[in-house]
Amino acid sequence: MQYKRVKGMSDIFLPEVTNWQFVEDEARLFFKARLYEEIRTPVVEYTELFQRSIGEVTDIVSKEMYTFCDRGERSLTLRPEMTVSIVRAVIENNLLGIREPLKLFYSGPMFRAERPQAGRKRQFYQIGVEVIGNDSPFCDAEVIRDLVFFLERLGLERDACTVKLNNIGCPQCRPAFLKKLREFFTTQKESLCESCQVKFEKNVLRIFDCKNKECKEIAAGAPKVSDNVCEGCREHFTAVEKGLMLFQIPYTIDKNIVRGLDYYTSTVFEVTSKKLGAQDAIAAGGRYNNLLRELGGEDKSAIGFALGVERLLVCLEDSLKKNPSSVLERTVYVAYGDNAYIDQAKQILARLEALGYATYADLDKRSLKSQLKRANKFGLRWVLILNQDEVERGTYQLKDLRSLDVDQCLIFDKSFEANIRASMSTEE
Template sequence: MRVEGVRGMRDILPEETPLWQSLEAEIREAFAHWGYREIRVPVVERAELFSRGVGEETEVVDKQMYVFPDRKGLELALRPEATAPVVRAYVEHGLHARGDLAKLYYLGPMFRYEKPQLGRQRQFHQYGVEAIGSPDPALDAEVMDLAWHLMERLELGREGLFLRLNSIGCREDRPAYREALRGYFAAHADALCPECQRRLETNPLRILDCKEEGCRALSRDAPRSADHLCPDCRAHFADVEAHLADLGLAHELDPTLVRGLDYYTRTVFELCSRDLGAQDALLGGGRYNGLVELLGGPPTPAVGFAGGMERLVILLSSRSGAGGSVPDLDLYLVPIGNEAKREGAKVLSALRRAGISADTDYMSRSLRKAMQVAGRSARYAAILGPDELARGQIKLKDLASGEETAVGLAQFTADPRAFIR
């Protein structure tokens, strides 16, 4: 009986891992240049962290979260996003006590139960930053600048990218806006889906990103959040736009952009690619000035974003010139006969300890076949047989030039770097 993998959770095979590794390295380096330090939080959290932090009514929590009781009945969840866990850790470890801006980044798997397709898995990988502790609109802009830079660094270029921006106001603005929405939608309640008729009471904001066609049609003419901002929020938004202009970052105002998570306040944004199909969002984020307090910390403003690794992998691997097999090994040992094989194992061990990547055949291949393997996987072949053993030598063959030289076995193992460049 063959046991298969779980739907929506995929293996990243050795052919792909080099791309993932270089991507991770680029992300880490970019984040470090912007002053962020890595934080690693657990994959499993209490379910209530997300239902309270992200919002009970959000699609992510309500429909997509993996929730399960542990052996003592505690409700746990596989994290669907990392902002809430990072803020939890920030509060729990008193990072706010330093009275400074905490600039944190993370990288890792997230879990959402939804229909898998290209660029959307149930286990997927996100990278993201959280800057916790400042309300400065310049910081909003800096975070977006970092997002842009990351794409430039990956050579995804500006031409296929665009920045969507909106402000959804603060908690004080929300009631008025909510009432405006409620009033608007209530007048057309019979055209709403049953789900949204319920949302009319619980969370009218969510109606704006309902999937039903009827609700979407109504949403197009719904009141806009940007028209319901308090003076402070309006000023903040204007400052953010001014700073973006200073940094040379073009953006599109999108009044329907509300983002799927409840914790956002004021600034929300998405960085999208015109080269991806339906899953065009590369990264999204915004300000969340109420979350730290909501999770038990002092009132603390914050901004951040998160992006999907899978979508970057799609873009990067689809562009030409990706891949191409370069030999992984410095040297491939080809022994002839049992005695050579035993002696060869010692040689290999010495080479590896000297920092030379080396391997040999364990498949009982013929000499010819072993040479073939050497030819495609290494820069040098080392041939060790009865003749060489009798002379205390080993033959080194440069597989690119075909040039072959016999060297003393003892000298070679003592200082292999003198022979392998």
């Protein structure tokens, strides 16, 4: 009997896991510097929370959630996305108040039982942010800026990405638009697929999410929400555009972006990359100005985005090779030229650790050649070598694997600490 992992899910290990760590580490630093606080919520929530907020007739809720009963016969669901859990947590823990606007950052796995295909996993990872308690269009521009600049920092060129923007209206203008939309689809109702006929009755906007070819063709001729928004929405949108121009972020307006979740209002956006096929976005987000109130919280506006880590890694493939991990800059591989020096190697190891360096040594009697090979394989930079000369005189040879010439750096025992600091701080 051989056990297999669950279909559509992955094990992530070396060497790919290094790229995951790079992206996650960079994200943590980047968003922390912009005063986003990290939030972690449980991976499961009561099913009702998602049904209520994402919407009963959305694809996510109607066919993609991992829902099960626990031993107490309560219906639980593995989170299919993060925004709803965060809003629940913000309300439940009273996180608003002096910290408003609340800027939150998250990173973790989400679960959707989609048809497995390239780049689509059933356990997939997202990095995202939410800004809660700010209504200003400049905030929209800042959130989009943070997304675009983060991608750029990871090595994705700005012209390799496209920011697509739309406005999907607010509670003032949406009822009139929905009426118009229903009128449009009434005449063609018979040609829609079965599930769209249900959507027509329950939530006409979701017809736009249908992947059926005929439904798509019909929907393409439907009135566009952004052509039917109120004056307030129009002004908000213009101001978002101004903000993006200030940050010199190119964008296109895409009237077809409606986002497949019910909670979105006003500004919605996607970032797509040439490196991904078809219409796949690396990241997407938008405003959800009514969600807090709908889930029993205060009437606060909010905006956020989620970035798909698997897709991001596909886009980053080439640039990742140029980013050796900086974590290993302070790791020293302690090597010995002769097995007789293994005890000395242990002592050096202890001294280095006491000085705050991370160490590694293969103390199982290897040849120097094999030790250097190992150090190289780990991607380490520094190797400290003990040879007869060194041991007798109390000096050591520090080799920089990144520079081609052997660095004959002699470190005298008395000033061991100062010497090693000076040697390892030299830039290549």
